[in-house]
Amino acid sequence: SHIPHVSLCKFIWMIVSGKPTRDISLALSMPHMKTPNCHMYSRFERLGWTVHVFTPQAAKAVFLNNKIFPKVQNTGWDQSLADKFLNGPNVMTHIGHRWREHRSIINPAFQNKLPIPLFGETTCKMFQVLDRDHGNTAFEADVGDLLFRWSLDILGLAIFGFDFEGLTKDTANPWTRIYKQFDTDVKKPLFALFPALDYQLRWLFPGRQTAHENFDKFKAMLHEVIKTKRAHFLKRKASSAPKPERQDLLDLMIESLDQEGTTMSDDELYSNVCIFFAAGHDTTASALSFCLYYLAKYPAFQEQARQEALAVLCPDQGHEPNHDIKPTQEQTKRMPYIHQCIKETLRMNGTVASLVHPRVATQDTVLMGTPIKKGTHVSVNIYDLHHNPSIWKDPETFLPDRFAPGGEYEQQPLSTAWLPFGYGARQCIGFKFNIAEQLVLLPMFLRKYTWRLPDNSMHQDHAITNNIVVMNPLDMRLVFERRY
């Protein structure tokens, strides 16, 4: 009660009526952000009243203090669709010793062998489909949907060697439809805010039971894949056959389990595969959609990024080949301006707006001078932090140069002014994977197309999004013209 709060009725109304995250932040969080020395407010959400912090100092204090602010365990909503997917025994939900064990098994798979060639090959596949459908003519595309399918194909192959064939829509296998339907069902704001409706009262909502059955089918498919992979691994080990040339994350996890002498049950492997999907698919598709959007809205930035892509990929100035070039890992490291555009996009629309797993105070404590009682839920509101006018100049404007050497970000007293991937020990494990995906797709797009917003775009002024914790653009259509 001593912490300022946002109006319960206004917040629920804005969520359920689908107001974008930006509108909610401007209407309800901004008054608190403008209050001197204020670091937090509380609002009602799926776990009840939750304190949201929105300054770099408070974010750092929460992220670095895993003992006092560990992730909430047992949400009580295990049978809701979202929790069935997210809240298993996996690296994202575990805390303490079990988390460390999972993270050390999974880390090598994310550190050493990023599947850069796969990112380029999947982008070429997307271009082939677009060429086939549109030839040389300019065309309008829903980039949210396009990148949803691109990122699904990549994750399927990178995680467990499964081709969803999402890009080749006409031959897309049934799992793509099942997953896409699940993705729509899991994001319904009413169930996101009131998980109890998805649990005890599911029968009141037509189609909700089918949504759960749909998910159960997907779960059964993943279990089958894991069983087969384990069997293959054991067979290969017994016959001392060489490793396959390209290994997916599940292969690497099964292999590192063997090396470490540690154990992970099939349920834990399954739950980790789910979490890679939940955490890695939508976030990537949205981050890229938003980046294409900002480059469409600001053609001068698009051209500057294109010149950088051309200089790295086609160094022979007078001669630009008219075929796709897939960036190598080394080339992705020589595109600082495109990297700045990615970072600024992640500030503007960082896809994870606030923590999917809030923290809970394990003892009475004090956070930025404010007493916090044991049992209080605490979250970092990443969207508010990135739009806080006392931290960022003109926060609603897209300015990639904020992230230039010596720019606004480097001048911030604390690096936690920008944390789209979280911070500290629990920072995103897929951070490098995601940045590499973006640094491969964007230069390839910049070479292949120029693009702009259609005249009737609803995003003319700013990006219109949904309002659940993972932010997606709504009906993001752009007009593309081929350059070769």
Ligand code: HEM
């Ligand atoms: C734009 C893309 C992405 C964004 C914005 C993002 C954001 C985040 C954030 C903010 C966290 C910290 C959550 C917390 O502290 O509670 C996190 C954790 C995590 N992310 Fe990502 N993520 C992205 C891509 C990915 C990808 C591609 C993967 C995997 C394929 C992934 C897997 C994970 C996992 C497993 C964790 C939990 C790590 C742990 O607790 O040890 N993420 N992510």
